Amino acid sequence: MTQVRGADTGVAGAGAPTQGWRVYGGRRVAPLLVLGFASGLPLALTSGTLQAWATVAQVSLQSIGFLTLAGTAYTLKFLWAPLVDRYAPPWLGRRRGWVFLTQWLLAASIAAMGLFDPGSELRVLALLAVWVAFLSATQDIAFDAYSTDVLRQDERAAGAALKVMGYRLAMVVSGGLALILADQWLGWGAMYMLMGGLMALASLATLWAPEPERAALPPRTLREAVAEPLKEFFGRRGAWAILLLIVLYKLGDAFAGALSTTFLIRGAGFDVTEVGMVNKVFGLVATIVGALAGGALMTRLGLYRALMAFGLLQAVSNLGYWLLAVTPPHLYSMAVVVAVENLCGGLGTAAFVALLMALCQAQFSATQFALLSALSAVGRTYLAGPLTPVLVAAFGWPVFFVLTVAIALPGLGLLWWMRGRIRELDASA
Incomplete structure (x- = not known):
């Protein structure tokens, strides 16, 4: 780290x-x-x-x-x-x-x-x-x-x-x-x-931009640059659990967002112009506000408490889509739901990226961050994308969005189980 x-x-x-x-x-x-x-x-x-x-x-x-x-x-x-x-x-x-x-x-x-x-x-x-x-x-x-x-x-x-x-x-x-x-x-x-x-x-x-306060020495050889980042990471206690946490932490959010535009148009009954306006304006602003608020709050909460609090908010905010699925279409309700969901997603993203940073050892931070960020896309690319249509077809939109909250729970449970390890990351020199 x-x-x-x-x-x-x-x-x-x-x-x-x-x-x-x-x-x-x-x-x-x-x-x-x-x-x-x-x-x-x-x-x-x-x-x-x-x-x-x-x-x-x-x-x-x-x-x-x-x-x-x-x-x-x-x-x-x-x-x-x-x-x-x-x-x-x-x-x-x-x-x-x-x-x-x-x-x-x-x-x-x-x-x-x-x-x-x-x-x-x-x-x-x-x-x-x-x-x-x-x-x-x-x-x-x-x-x-x-x-x-x-x-x-x-x-x-x-x-x-x-x-x-x-x-x-x-x-x-x-x-x-x-x-x-x-x-x-x-x-x-x-x-x-x-x-x-x-x-x-x-x-x-x-x-x-300034240089880092402590300059880490680069790997001595290209072979070391390839092999040592993996060797260093997997030599840590709980390395496999950390990798699983990276995949699971934003998985519920990924499922909820995989077909969100399709849901708003086809499932909730909004027209394309309304969806485009709300997603572009409210979605963007709320994501930015959420990320900025997350950065400010984390200086007080610390890494573990921020990950847990923001992860819970990410999960619960998916229920806003459930509300849209069971009520008549109304532009203001869509704007509120999209804003809240993106706000909570921005909070979670700020904490999650901070976790990835904390996991990187300075000598190999380019390779380790690239690998960890690629791993973080696994759930979105290989699970949420292919499985969301299957779940929607089987259960319908309202039940699907309730399921996305349940999908978020294993990641939060793993985070709680690893709370000591996360706090060690937060306290490491």
């Missing part, structure tokens, strides 16, 4: 612990908002926004389908994470050097996408999209490692909250706003060049 400060005393060298909302103005925390924005900016530009451009350019549906493969790098990034642990550019430190390098390569590559027309040069544009996704995934590896290394114990949840906020804002800018700019003002090529410029501007936050 990251060797930065003791949780019980709240002291790292000299200085008092940061409390409540003040933590967001901290020298190590504040830059993560812009760095999170830079992390989230490329995703839509290589997925939804690119698909929209190709659609407008009358590209065939089959070719548009193949464009979705551009994002494969995000799911495979753990394969080259050891390279980020082992090697570093000769500037700005072990983590920031990688972040800065990938940001400038991304700025140039995203702008270059604007030079090609998907109608006549789709192959080149697709290759550029794959390259941008690779660079973006590499930036994520380095950024996650940097935030894990630089944050003190009582700043992890706040740092996670700002990362989430920056990432979500970037998705709005590179998604919905980008489409409006391309359609109404700039055109597609100029819009991509503008997004490249935003990435270049975001790199200034990398120059401003």
